[in-house]
Amino acid sequence: MSSSSGSFDERALRAQLQSRWMDAYSPMRHIDTILVLATLALTGIGLVMVFSAKLHALTIQGLPNTLYLTRQLIALLIGLVFMAAATTIDYRRMQPFAAVIYGIVLVLLIAVLTPLGTQVGGSQRWLVLGFFQLQPSELAKIAVIVAVAALLAEAKGAPSLVDVCLSLLLAIVPMMLVFFQPDLGTSIVFVWLIAVLFLVAGVKARYLTLLVIAGVAGFILALQTPLIQDYQVRRLTAFLDASDPALAQGAAFHTRQSLIAIGSGQLTGKGLFQGTQTALAYVPENHTDFIFTVVGEEFGFVGTSVVVLLFAIVVWRALSIAATAKDLFGTLIAAGIAGILTLQVFVNVGMTIGIMPVTGIPLPFVSYGGTSLIVWYAMIGMLLNIHMRRF
Numbered sequence: 080m081s082s083s084s085g086s087f088d089e090r091a092l093r094a095q096l097q098s099r100w101m102d103a104y105s106p107m108r109h110i111d112t113i114l115v116l117a118t119l120a121l122t123g124i125g126l127v128m129v130f131s132a133k134l135h136a137l138t139i140q141g142l143p144n145t146l147y148l149t150r151q152l153i154a155l156l157i158g159l160v161f162m163a164a165a166t167t168i169d170y171r172r173m174q175p176f177a178a179v180i181y182g183i184v185l186v187l188l189i190a191v192l193t194p195l196g197t198q199v200g201g202s203q204r205w206l207v208l209g210f211f212q213l214q215p216s217e218l219a220k221i222a223v224i225v226a227v228a229a230l231l232a233e234a235k236g237a238p239s240l241v242d243v244c245l246s247l248l249l250a251i252v253p254m255m256l257v258f259f260q261p262d263l264g265t266s267i268v269f270v271w272l273i274a275v276l277f278l279v280a281g282v283k284a285r286y287l288t289l290l291v292i293a294g295v296a297g298f299i300l301a302l303q304t305p306l307i308q309d310y311q312v313r314r315l316t317a318f319l320d321a322s323d324p325a326l327a328q329g330a331a332f333h334t335r336q337s338l339i340a341i342g343s344g345q346l347t348g349k350g351l352f353q354g355t356q357t358a359l360a361y362v363p364e365n366h367t368d369f370i371f372t373v374v375g376e377e378f379g380f381v382g383t384s385v386v387v388l389l390f391a392i393v394v395w396r397a398l399s400i401a402a403t404a405k406d407l408f409g410t411l412i413a414a415g416i417a418g419i420l421t422l423q424v425f426v427n428v429g430m431t432i433g434i435m436p437v438t439g440i441p442l443p444f445v446s447y448g449g450t451s452l453i454v455w456y457a458m459i460g461m462l463l464n465i466h467m468r469r470f
Contacts, residue, residue, distance in 0.1 A: 109466060109467045109469075109470075110166075110463060110466075110467065111396055111400070111462070111463055111466045111467075113392065113396055114392075114393060114396040114397075114400075114459065114462060114463065114466075115459075115463070117389050117392040117393050117396070118393060118444060118456075118459050120389050121386070121389050121390065121393070121443075121444040121445055122155060122444045122445075122452070124374070124385075124386060124389075124445060125151070125370065125442075125444055125445035125446065125447075126148060126151055126152065126155070127351070128366075128370050128373045128374055128377075128445060129147050129148060129151055129366050129370065129446075129447045130144075130145065130147070130148040131351065131352050131354070131357060131373055131377060132147075132357055132365045132366035132370065132373045132447075133146070133147045133148075133366050134352060134358070135357075135358040135359070135360070136360055147366060147447055150447075150449060151447055151449070151452065153449070154448075154449035154450075154452045154453055155452060155456075157449075157453050158452050158453040158455070158456030158457070159456060161453055161456055161457040161460060162456040162457060162459055162460035162463070163460065164457075164460065165457050165458075165459075165460025165461050165463075165464060166460040166463045166464050166467070167464075168464070169464070169468060170408075170409060170412065170461055170464040170465055170468070171406070171408065171409075171468075173225055173229075174225075174229045174232065174408055177225045177226045177228075177229035177230075178226065178229075180221070180222050180225055180226070181222045181223070181225070181226040181249065183222075184215060184218045184219050184221075184222035184253070185222075185252065185253060185256075187206065187213070187215035187218065188215045188216065188219060188253055188256040188257065189256065190206060190215075191203060191204060191205070191206060191215055191216075191256075191260060192256065192259060192260070197212065202260055202261060202262060203260050204216060204260045204262055211449065212449065212450070213450055214448070214450040214451070216253075216257045216260065216262055216265045217265075217448075217450045217451050217453075217454040218450070218454060219253040219256075219257065219265075219269075220268065220269075220272070220419055220454065220458075221454060221457060221458060221461075222253065223249060223250050223253060223269060223272060223273075224272065224276075224411075224412055224415040224416065224419075225412065226249050227246045227249050227250060227272075227273065227276050227411070227415075228276065228408055228411035228412050228415060229408065230242060230245060230246055230249065231246060231276060231277075231280040231407070231411055232280075232406070232407045232408035232411060234280065235407065236280070236281045236407065237281060238277075238280055238281065238282050238283075240286065243277070243282055243286050243290075246273065246276070246277070247273065247290075250269050250270075250272065250273040251269075253269065254266050254269035254270070257269070262439065263438055263439070264426070264438035264439040264440040265439075265440070267422075267426075267438060267440075268419055268422060268423065268440070270294070271418060271419070271422045272415055272418055272419055274290075274418075275414055275415060275417075275418030276411055276414065276415055276418075277290070279401070279410060279411055279414040280407070280411060332363070333362070333363055333364075333369065333430075333437050334430070334433050334437060336356065336361045336362045336363070336372075337362055337369055337372045337430075337431045337432070337433070338431075338432065338433050339356060339361070340354065340356035340357065340361070340362050340365075340372040340373075340375060340376045341371075341372055341375030341376060341383070341431060341432060343355075343356065343376055344375045344376040344377065344378065344379040344380070344382075344383075345379050345380070346379045346380050346381060347378070347379045347380075347381050347382075348375070348376060348377045348378040348379035348381070348382055349376060349377055349379075350377060351377055351378075352377070353377060354373060354376035354377045355376075356372070356376055357372070357373050357376055357377065366446070366447045367441055367446050367447050367448060368427065368430075368437075368439055368440065368441055368442075368446065369431055370441075370442055370445050370446045370447070371383065371386070371427060371428055371431045371442055371445070372431050374386055374445075375431070383428075386445070387424075387428065390420070390424045390443075393420060394417055394420055394421055394424075396462070396466075397413055397414075397416055397417035397420065397462055398413075398414070398417050400413045400462050400465050400466045400469075401413035401414040401417060401465075403466070403469050404465050404469055405465075405468060405469050405470070409465040409468075409469075412461055412465060413461075413462055413465050416458045416461065416462060419458075420443055422440075423440050423441070423442065423443055424442065424443065426438060426440045427440050427441065427442040427446075428442070443455050
């Protein structure tokens with residue numbers, strides 16, 4: 080009896096210890112709260128800035144002054160659903176379906192260039208789905224990350240020349256489809272993304288060197304052909320001399336007005352809804368690509384510093400997740416997301432303060448744009464997923 084009792088106690092103890100171990104390493108116990116809070120803080124700032132940017136203009140037009148805010152809130156709710164889904168479903172299940180995800184997005188990108196696409200401001204980038212305008216180029220960021228990560232993960236840290244070429248093809252096809260919309264800014268994102276993924280995946284230095292040489296040569300060649308239009312070249316180079324009177328009302332107009340708005344905010348800003356440059360819409364697209372000027376004018380250097388700090392926290396968490404991921408597939412996804420985020424923040428903030436060309440790249444979580452916000456929340460969900468399953 081005593082022997083049987085001892086055996087029973089041992090089994091019970093083992094079961095209890097196993098239960099505690101499983102509970103301790105349960106994925107849902109490892110949500111990255113810092114990442115979530117920083118993301119929500121950026122989104123909250125963005126909502127307020129979008130409302131401020133369009134308040135005066137909507138009032139003059141006799142439209143509800145919460146029109147853009149309401150649309151962005153709807154996108155946020157959808158984004159939270161996507162984040163929850165991306166967090167819950169094990170990210171490793173995406174790897175076998177990478178080709179399917181990529182194919183669907185490719186079809187959408189092609190559809191944009193057909194009569195199904197909607198043209199706004201000279202660019203054809205959207206598909207109208209009822210009340211919602213879908214921008215497939217944003218979805219393409221996730222598709223390329225997942226597809227290239229799945230391919231390079233199979234190489235197990237030693238990609239061959241064939242792997243490199245196939246990965247390039249996976250990035251170049253959507254990049255060119257986006258370029259012809261035309262959307263030069265997002266096209267640049269794909270170039271940066273593939274470079275980051277190649278570095279993390281362990282592509283040999285000689286391959287990287289050849290790619291850099293080919294890329295520079297290709298860009299120089301493109302400048303000599305009608306492939307890159309004159310207005311795009313002017314926008315890329317105007318920031319080098321924004322004070323040139325010949326450019327003041329042309330390519331450098333955005334940069335000049337942006338500098339005036341941010342400079343007028345000084346240390347602590349003019350106050351919420353008190354920005355004159357914002358109210359009078361002197362800065363074009365101040366609710367999308369130039370939303371950072373609203374932060375600068377109304378909250379000054381202090382406000383812009385807070386925004387940059389929050390982005391630094393998100394990038395730090397993404398890099399940390401990439402470093403501690405359980406497998407190479409997770410590492411590549413997290414590194415790709417960190418890479419895109421870093422580039423978009425640097426270019427967007429840079430073009431508003433005159434150190435980068437105006438390329439039409441929005442500020443993640445802060446700029447107005449439904450598809451962009453939803454996609455970024457889906458990518459945050461993927462980061463949380465990788466972090467939760469790192470054990």
